[in-house]
Amino acid sequence: MINIHSVNGYMTLLSWQLGNILQLATQGFCRRFVDYKVDPCGRLRDQMEMAARTVPANIAEGSSRHQTSYETEMRLLDVARASVSELEGDYLNWIMKRNTTMWRTSDPQYVEVRNYQFKAAPALTQDYLAEISEYLQAEYYRFATSLLSKDNSIRSACVIIVLCERVKQLLTAQINKRLGDFKEEGGFTENMTQERLASIKEKASAEGAPLCPKCGAPMRQRTIKKGIHQGETFWGCTDYPKCDGTRRM
Numbered sequence: 590m591i592n593i594h595s596v597n598g599y600m601t602l603l604s605w606q607l608g609n610i611l612q613l614a615t616q617g618f619c620r621r622f623v624d625y626k627v628d629p630c631g632r633l634r635d636q637m638e639m640a641a642r643t644v645p646a647n648i649a650e651g652s653s654r655h656q657t658s659y660e661t662e663m664r665l666l667d668v669a670r671a672s673v674s675e676l677e678g679d680y681l682n683w684i685m686k687r688n689t690t691m692w693r694t695s696d697p698q699y700v701e702v703r704n705y706q707f708k709a710a711p712a713l714t715q716d717y718l719a720e721i722s723e724y725l726q727a728e729y730y731r732f733a734t735s736l737l738s739k740d741n742s743i744r745s746a747c748v749i750i751v752l753c754e755r756v757k758q759l760l761t762a763q764i765n766k767r768l769g770d771f772k773e774e775g776g777f778t779e780n781m782t783q784e785r786l787a788s789i790k791e792k793a794s795a796e797g798a799p800l801c802p803k804c805g806a807p808m809r810q811r812t813i814k815k816g817i818h819q820g821e822t823f824w825g826c827t828d829y830p831k832c833d834g835t836r837r838m
């Protein structure tokens with residue numbers, strides 16, 4: 590079995606999996622109900638399908654940036670969450686235009702969809718593309734036949750809105766988890782800066798540089814860049830800007 594986390598780890602994320610089912614559900618909804626009579630220019634269909642597409646796409650891209658930038662990952666996950674909200678708004682508008690409203694959270698139909706259990710994805714091997722596509726197709730078919738309606742657009746729109754809510758909750762939890770990791774570990778830029786400073790300190794110690802008179806850290810040679818002493822060199826603390834200790838050369 591390959592290490593899927595090092596190749597396409599996003600495929601193991603429930604948010605990505607449900608994002609794909611949301612995309613398939615939206616494509617099916619548009620194919621059945623958003624025809625040329627309802628949407629003669631095709632703009633609504635394009636908008637809905639594009640919003641649905643960007644959900645798993647941004648989750649995948651964000652997860653792929655996990656090792657190099659928490660900041661980028663969180664931004665892309667937030668874009669995915671915003672796309673879900675946009676899509677949810679289109680379904681809500683569809684319902685309201687037909688003089689009805691969304692189910693309340695206490696409605697048995699809402700509870701049924703909210704509590705619907707998706708099967709866990711299989712452990713992925715080197716055939717992960719075939720395996721994940723088979724899993725997603727099977728789960729979408731099971732979801733669609735259990736909950737969606739082939740001839741009632743309002744029922745289908747309400748079901749998909751509840752699915753949107755589930756995906757938003759997963760993305761919010763994912764973003765909060767990454768935010769906690771970022772606060773604890775720092776981002777790529779911060780970690781690279783720390784690595785660079787550690788290397789500078791190690792090099793300064795090896796070369797016998799003097800110690801900072803304020804904090805005792807190794808010092809390194811710096812050059813004044815402005816003012817009447819521009820171009821002159823001095824010893825500056827390697828912990829700058831936390832410490833501004835200096836020595837004359």
